[in-house]
Amino acid sequence: MTDAAELKRRTADLLAAYPPPDTDRPAFLRARFDAGLAWVHYPEGLGGLGAPRTLQAVVDAELEAAGAPDNDPRRIGIGLGMAAPTILRYGTEEQKQRFLRPLWTGEEVWCQLFSEPGAGSDLAALGTRAVREGDSWVVDGQKVWTSSAHLARWAILIARTDPDVPKHQGITYFICDMTDPGVEVRPLRQITGEAEFNEVFLTDVRIPDARRLGEVGDGWRVAQTTLMNERVSIGGMRLPREGGMIGPVARTWRERPELRTHDLHQRLLKLWVESEVSRLTAERLRQQLVAGQPGPEGSGTKLAFARLNQEISGLEVELLGKEGLLYDDWTMRRPELVDFTGRDAGYRYLRAKGNSIEGGTSEVLLNIVAERVLGLPAEPRTDKDVAWKDLAR
Numbered sequence: 159m160t161d162a163a164e165l166k167r168r169t170a171d172l173l174a175a176y177p178p179p180d181t182d183r184p185a186f187l188r189a190r191f192d193a194g195l196a197w198v199h200y201p202e203g204l205g206g207l208g209a210p211r212t213l214q215a216v217v218d219a220e221l222e223a224a225g226a227p228d229n230d231p232r233r234i235g236i237g238l239g240m241a242a243p244t245i246l247r248y249g250t251e252e253q254k255q256r257f258l259r260p261l262w263t264g265e266e267v268w269c270q271l272f273s274e275p276g277a278g279s280d281l282a283a284l285g286t287r288a289v290r291e292g293d294s295w296v297v298d299g300q301k302v303w304t305s306s307a308h309l310a311r312w313a314i315l316i317a318r319t320d321p322d323v324p325k326h327q328g329i330t331y332f333i334c335d336m337t338d339p340g341v342e343v344r345p346l347r348q349i350t351g352e353a354e355f356n357e358v359f360l361t362d363v364r365i366p367d368a369r370r371l372g373e374v375g376d377g378w379r380v381a382q383t384t385l386m387n388e389r390v391s392i393g394g395m396r397l398p399r400e401g402g403m404i405g406p407v408a409r410t411w412r413e414r415p416e417l418r419t420h421d422l423h424q425r426l427l428k429l430w431v432e433s434e435v436s437r438l439t440a441e442r443l444r445q446q447l448v449a450g451q452p453g454p455e456g457s458g459t460k461l462a463f464a465r466l467n468q469e470i471s472g473l474e475v476e477l478l479g480k481e482g483l484l485y486d487d488w489t490m491r492r493p494e495l496v497d498f499t500g501r502d503a504g505y506r507y508l509r510a511k512g513n514s515i516e517g518g519t520s521e522v523l524l525n526i527v528a529e530r531v532l533g534l535p536a537e538p539r540t541d542k543d544v545a546w547k548d549l550a551r
């Protein structure tokens with residue numbers, strides 16, 4: 159079993175062979191992947207060493223101290239947090255070898271083609287069709303809210319391959335090349351003025367069967383791995399104390415005593431404590447994940463994350479008074495990365511609105527917690543045994 163001492167030794171060897179000041183960024187990241195120090199809990203040969211996930215912190219600390227470049231995880235969150243665990247679990251050996259290395263180094267950005275205009279919370283109702291033709295699938299349909307599609311080389315895609323069976327059964331999971339003819343990406347401008355996400359039109363897109371992930375018709379099960387990991391990756395990021403939304407408002411509180419009131423003080427203290435509890439709960443969840451795949455607990459973390467981000471950014475706007483109503487820039491940007499705690503208070507307040515929608519709405523996550531964590535009676539589902547083609551739309 160690889161332990162902390164062994165990881166430190168391997169990290170020192172990597173730094174000696176590829177000194178950060180003399181090595182360009184992609185070359186360093188590729189070497190780190192090949193040394194098994196990318197994500198230590200992944201298998202050997204795929205960027206890891208089969209070590210406990212918690213030991214990643216040992217490697218990260220050594221590399222940070224040496225000034226080594228990182229893979230800018232916020233820029234490639236969908237690849238790291240969603241595509242990679244799904245490929246690891248369901249991919250063929252060839253797929254793992256082809257996709258995981260450039261995904262981790264950030265040389266290939268990924269996006270997620272799941273939501274559709276008529277299928278968001280009820281994702282299994284999706285209508286994008288994939289029809290088999292020889293060794294390929296021909297895909298037609300429309301996806302929406304696709305974050306980073308304008309930057310992405312690859313997408314994880316779910317499509318309907320059998321309309322004659324109930325909706326959860328006729329779905330198949332694919333890897334789609336975003337540079338293929340027939341893939342059209344159009345920006346969607348959001349409340350912040352930015353266009354982080356897009357609508358994506360798929361017209362006669364040909365996907366080789368070799369880029370199917372999992373069995374034909376088993377796409378819903380494969381997608382569960384993506385969705386469970388998505389919730390952990392949105393709500394369960396590793397953060398230092400005051401590393402999240404509470405950071406900027408706590409700083410303003412300390413630096414601007416003239417803004418303080420007793421009422422805001424009480425609310426800030428309460429939110430500070432809740433943020434800390436939420437941060438430590440996410441840490442505990444990550445430690446539980448050492449043993450396997452995330453379960454419905456990730457939904458709880460993501461729920462708390464969305465609620466706190468909205469309450470804290472609201473408090474910050476109140477604290478700043480008139481200043482809080484200013485907005486720095488309405489020009490439509492296409493950001494390379496999304497930082498919920500970045501820019502100014504107005505941006506943070508507006509961007510936080512999306513936190514209770516992206517990665518599953520808070521209402522839907524509450525349903526998951528009710529049914530799968532608390533064991534409460536399930537919502538009535540009348541469409542479980544009806545063929546997808548016969549559902550009302």
Ligand SMILES: Cc1cc2nc3c(=O)[nH]c(=O)nc-3n(C[C@H](O)[C@H](O)[C@H](O)COP(=O)(O)OP(=O)(O)OC[C@H]3O[C@@H](n4cnc5c(N)ncnc54)[C@H](O)[C@@H]3O)c2cc1C
Pocket residue numbers: 269270271272273274275276277278279280302303304305306355512513515516517518519520521522525537
């Ligand atoms: C910033 C952002 C980024 C996103 N990025 C991506 C992406 O990269 N890829 C992708 O595929 N999708 C992405 N999404 C889409 C996101 O997953 C969906 O918006 C979300 O799942 C909700 O679906 P919907 O918008 O169709 O709303 P609907 O499902 O139509 O929901 C409308 C309202 O009804 C409520 N509701 C629905 N069903 C229930 C129920 N059973 N019980 C109680 N209430 C219910 C919802 O909570 C919501 O308030 C993104 C969304 C946002 C905001």
